[in-house]
Amino acid sequence: MTSNDANQGENQRGTRPAVIANCSGSMGDSGYQMLRQMTLGDVDYVTGDYLAELNMSQNAEAFAAGKHPGYEPTAWDGLQQSMETIASKHIKVIINGGALNPVGLAQKCQDLIREKGYSVKVAAVVGDDIIDQVRQDLGLEHNSDEGAATQKLRYLDSRKSHVREPKRLHAYLNPKLHPIVSAHAYLGSRGIYEALCKGADIVVCGRVADAAPVMGAARHWFGWADTDYHQLAGSLIAGHLIECSAYVTGANVAGFEKIHPIEQLFDLPFGICHIDNDGSSVITKHENTTGMVTETTVKSQLLYEIQGNTYLNSDVKAYLDGVTVKEIGPNRVSVSGVRGGPPPATTKVAVAYKGGYQAQLLLNLGGYAVEEKHAFYEKQIRHGLEKHHLVEKFDTLEFQCIGTAAPNANTMLAGTTYLRVFSQAPTPEPIGGLLRVFVDNGMQHVSGAHGSTDFRCAMPIPYLSYFPAIYQQSLLQEKALILGPDGEVALTVDAGHPPTYSSESEEEATVVAAESVEKGTTLDFGPTRAVPLGDVALGRSGDKGSNVNLGLFVLNPECYSWFRAEMTVDRIKQLMGDDWREDSYSIERVEFPNLLAVHFVIYGLLGRGVSSTSSLDSLGKGFADWIRSRWCNVPEKFLI
Incomplete structure (x- = not known):
């Protein structure tokens, strides 16, 4: 697609594979990656995932107080750099960089479009923020810090009988001490699809699933129905493969030490998928760039952060038992054999609440009798905490030995280890007491102990606790908001819900294979x-x-x-x-x-x-x- 033939991609919709390029896998990816994907070769869509389990909750209070824009700055940077190319090439952009404020970022885009005189339509997808519903379900008033929750949230893994819930998982039941800060449901591609069908060129989302932008693009390109499960499942896996920045083009790949020259792994491009009408895909990258797309890089990413042989999504359930990965040319790897079925009735919700305070003490221990030094300090610090009746006031108190001192070390660093004392407590006082005990014993150290003069990491700082819950999809109110030239909402489209759900619940879906070899069986593979x-x-x-x-x-x-x-x-x-x-x-x-x-x-x-x-x-x-x-x-x- 070139500026001289801007409608070529639109005219070819459904007649060839959709070319979808990823521009972000985290909030830290630079804005130029979006423009880079648009200009190094022809693409139909650019998608980006900017969200993780941390960044939305970390910014929630600042956004509510008017001290943060709510959207990810790198997403806005990419859109600013790319807007002229979006307009001239008619490339459609789908990102979840709207984070807490997708409407706000969409309106920023519309302001720039109006200023430059571009013909570009913008939409926002909303409905992921369900904090009010969660508080209501728990019996809490909005912004209330009084009373107690009347029931528990359903833990993501609660129906797996072998899974033990983490300690203090339900601390939010005391909202005065541990108030809920944010709750965002993982939406699928339904709102994205509706926005694209209404002519949107830029779709700004909040918390949609990582692969949802790719799924929405493929669905729009081919016009797939809600029940085209095999196709949707294939696009889900394609999205999973390219959504994580450069993880499919050489980053984070085991065996990197055998790649020569190592400079091939510098300035890596991000992944691109060509999705066909049957849901199969080819994973690739732009030509004349560094990195590589091989069976190894694709298999590595395919096996990354999955639940098992069933991949759950709010649009579809993908079965991976028959998935096949095959190199079909230089930097071209085909992915096929993914089957699909109706989605689970529930979707994941990322809930964050104030967990309390945490800190870490770091002490350098090396030279002679290192193990004895670690044992001494744990006993000495615990003795001091018991003396001040502080031990029971910690949620977490761990003494971690980091590293192993090399025997007969040629350098002092090679013979040094860390003692890491990690602590968490509902209030800052116990952690302050821990630091006091450490300082009180500062001149009562064993031989050769030494530490940093920077104690900032040892001071209590507030932290957010993450709670992965499940929520009924039928209760979600996902919508696509189409903006007019003035930046106001010109059209609201209800994304609806999946027409049917699978009989299995989300948390029960993983199938565990039996061990390969029966007990008592002996296999002889030689020496x-x-x-x-x-x-x-x-x-x-x-x-x-x-x-x-x-x-x-x-x-x-x-x-x-x-x-x-x-x-x-x-x-x-x-x-x-x-x-x-x-x-x-x-x-x-x-x-x-x-x-x-x-x-x-x-x-x-x-x-x-x-x-x-x-x-x-x-x-x-x-x-x-x-x-x-x-x-x-x-x-x-x-x-x-």
Whole structure:
């Protein structure tokens, strides 16, 4: 599409694959990525995901107080840079960067359009903000901090009998101490589709699901019905593959150390999908850019942050058992075999409430007798807290040893570890007391202990606790608001609801595959050697609320029989070593033979989730590489 033939894409709608390019996967992605996707090659739609579990809730109070615009600044930056190209090329843009204020960002766009004299129509999708409904359901008055909630929210994983709820998950039942700050339902593509059908060129959304912009674009391109489940499911997976910035073009890919020259991973382009009318897709990138799109990068992203072999969305339920990933050319990978079915009756709601206060103390411990030093400080600090009757006033108090001192270290840094004391409490007083105990003992330290002179991270700071809940889709009031040239709402379109729902509820949907090998069965693959699992397996992991997902796969098809037999639930527990907690965690496991992969969800590993977890790896991104670093007995014939 060029400015001389601006309507070419519109005239070709439905006659060829839709070309959809992603411009953002988080609030930090620069605005220029939007313009870059529009100008490096021909695309029909540009989509962007700017939201995570944190940024909307973190800005909610400031937005309510008039101290924050409510939308993501990088989204507005991208629209400003790209508006002339949007107008000249007739590229449609769908983003969730409207965040807390999609109407406000849409109106900013309309102001710029009117100022420049462009012929561009703007719409906003609303209905995700359900904080008033949640407060009403809990028996709370709007903005009330008195009384107590009369019932609990339904936890996302509440119907999984093996899942244990994180401690203090329902602290919001005391709204005076833990008031709810935000509650946003994950909308699908219905409002987006309605806006595009009414002629919108820019669709600004709040909290729609990460893949919803891609789904809405594909649905508009082909005119799919609500019940075209296989097609919708295919577009859901295509959206999942490209929505995360450069994760499908080389970023966050296991085995990066074997890529030469490493400069290929600098200034990476973002992903593009070509979606066909049957829902199959080809994942690619613009030509003459860095990075790469390969079976490895696509499989890695496909296995990232999924629930298992069923991917849930408020428009469709996608079944991944038959998914196939195949390289069909340089930087072109086809994805097919995804099946779809009616969506669940519920959708996810991201609820945030004031969790209290948290802080961390960091102390450097190294040199001689490091383990004894860590043990000493934990005992010394606990002794001081008990002396002041503070121990019971903490929600969380953990003493974490970070790193291992190298024996006979050639540098002091190589012989140094961290003691991380992580604490959370409903009020700042216990954490202040912890710091006082630490300072009181400052000159009573063991030999060689040393610390930073910056104590800012040790001061109590407020934090938000994340609660993933479920909500009935039939209660949502999703709408597309079409703006007129003056920036006012000229037309309101009700997005409606799915015509039918699946019989399974969302939280029950994951199917757990049986272990590959029956007990007592022995498979002989020849002599083995103890090596890091990463010598034969790649993988990726990420956060799913309180949980971490782990997808591992091998490249050699002959290795898969051993791999699927080796990667059992018990093996993952063993590989987690002392981090495994039988009384707190549980694991689900599924296999993806077409991907040569085995996938796990470790429930409870992140406590109450990203914003309030005590884990150093709060997003779960490092978990896969740690597991890959653990040693397994691998058949020698699979080692090169």
